[in-house]
Amino acid sequence: MAGDADIVLVDGKVFTAVPDRPWAKALAVREDRLIAVGTNTQVERCVGRATKRVDLHGRVVVPGFIDAHAHMADSAGERGWIRLAGTRTIEDAVARLRKAATSTPRGGWILGIDWDEAKWPERRFLTREELDRVSTDHFVVARRIDCHIGSLNSKALELAADLVGARGFDVDGSGRPTGILKEDAFEAFHRRFETGETGIEAGLASVAKMAHRLGITSIHDIVDRSGWRAYQRAHERGTLGVRVYAMLRDSLMPALIDGGLRGGFGDPWLRLGAIKVFADGSLGAYTAALDAPYAGRAGEKGMLIHSPTELRARLEAAHRAGFQTATHAIGDAAIRLVVETLEAVQDAEARRDARHRIEHYELPDDEVLRRTKAAGIVASCQPNFVGQWSGPGDVYETRLGVARAAKNNPYRKILRRHIPLCFGSDGMPYGPLFGVHWAVNGFVEDQRISPEEAVRAATAGSAFAAFEEDAKGTLEPGKLADFVILDGDPFETPEAIAQLRVASTWIGGHRVYAATPKS
Secondary structure, eight states: OTTOOSEEEESOEEEOOOTTSOEESEEEEETTEEEEEEOHHHHHTTOOTTOEEEEOTTOEEEEOEEEEEEOHHHHHHTTTSEEOTTOOSHHHHHHHHHHHHTTSOTTOEEEEEEEOGGGSTTOSOOOHHHHHHHOSSSEEEEEETTSSEEEEOHHHHHHTGGGTTSTTEEEOTTSOEEEEEEHHHHHHHHTTTOOOHHHHHHHHHHHHHHHHHHTEEEEEEEEOHHHHHHHHHHHHTTOOOSEEEEEEEGGGHHHHHHTTOOTTOBOSSEEEEEEEEEOBOOTTTTOSOOSSOOTTOTTOOOOBSSOHHHHHHHHHHHHHTTOOEEEEEOSHHHHHHHHHHHHHHHHHHTOOOSOOEEEEOOOOOHHHHHHHHHTTOEEEEOTHHHHHHOSTTSHHHHHHOHHHHTTSSOHHHHHHTTOOEEEOOTTTTOOHHHHHHHHHSOSSGGGOOOHHHHHHHTTHHHHHHTTOTTTSSSOOTTSBOOEEEEESOTTTOGGGGGGOEEEEEEETTEEEEEOOOOO
């Protein structure tokens, strides 16, 4: 194949993520594919007169990161909303929202996102009273970082009057709304202010640039109708900046089935993926379904979003129609129910090749782990949650107590059971290296895996979870030339992975991001 390469990259430390040959020195690319991966000598056989040569100077190369649980279409539609991440107190959050109100016309919306009471000394949710101090002339909504809770001011509550009595509409002892909406109530209200497909499409370029900066080349993005249409329009115009495996919400499933569509429809840039189903809520909202009550809340065990009968009906309909499913389940009770349901669904159809996924999979016990492996289920996890909320005194501990908190996100046990493992972020925050860092440097032993295992979960594991292992996830001849060059070595300095920079990101053999050189 001499002379075939458009570009060769030599003298690097290439982690291929292929188990039996994990390391190489160089890569050769023609068009959008890798044509050689190996030693400098092997790769340089592909050099011709027009071949560009890049000296890696010993830098680490890894496959392009695949965020297996993203919300980038949602993020694209939220440009201009007020970021409350990093606020240190409730008053800090209120001040940030109040500042936005001063430049917003009276009667407009003030939309704040990503507050996290676990980082505030008050350790409580925002309420109507705080948001009324932001403004009584605007509709003020502040959404918690997990998206399972929203807080409304009095003016916004007027628009939510029809939701009184809905599950998750919170009232105080006298029956007065607190301004806090959870799960069903907040989901219904959220649809009243979220951005449509035109706004989402307009923001896709900016979120793609963010992805490139973080080394993300592909995403498994959870979308509704507006997000799916926005991605299709961007694809038609050739402006998709990352490869998208779209996981559509289960409300769209009847239309997909009626249209004769199946998972996998599409091309390397945009592909129809799994059907997203919810089994429970979140630990932060006290709505993840647990076997035993939340710490300090006797009798409160969270909630199941659907009854067991309804959950089976949804998963069975998707399975029969040829779709993979991706079911949100965080609490131990919810995870067990999903595993039991998928066992029954697959047994009824005598088919176990669907690679059904459980998203989050945070509190599986040993018996559930065994059954997960036997059922061929994929564990789709977010190791960034370990760094965000698994430390002493943080969300896992305050919600679960010390003993149960020590069992969260057991990646080592998952891999020892040979359960397929993929890593995503849920956007909390985006950044594969941050997630990899905490999968390597977790607070408890069962969270900790090797850097090689963690990078595989964020690359090859995510490709497998989307049936795309023949095209991406590892650096091998014939696969897409999606890779990342790092400024630093996660394999030599595992304790500092979160501080590493992405030097450049390549998609289909084209460099889409290059870091500004250090001064």
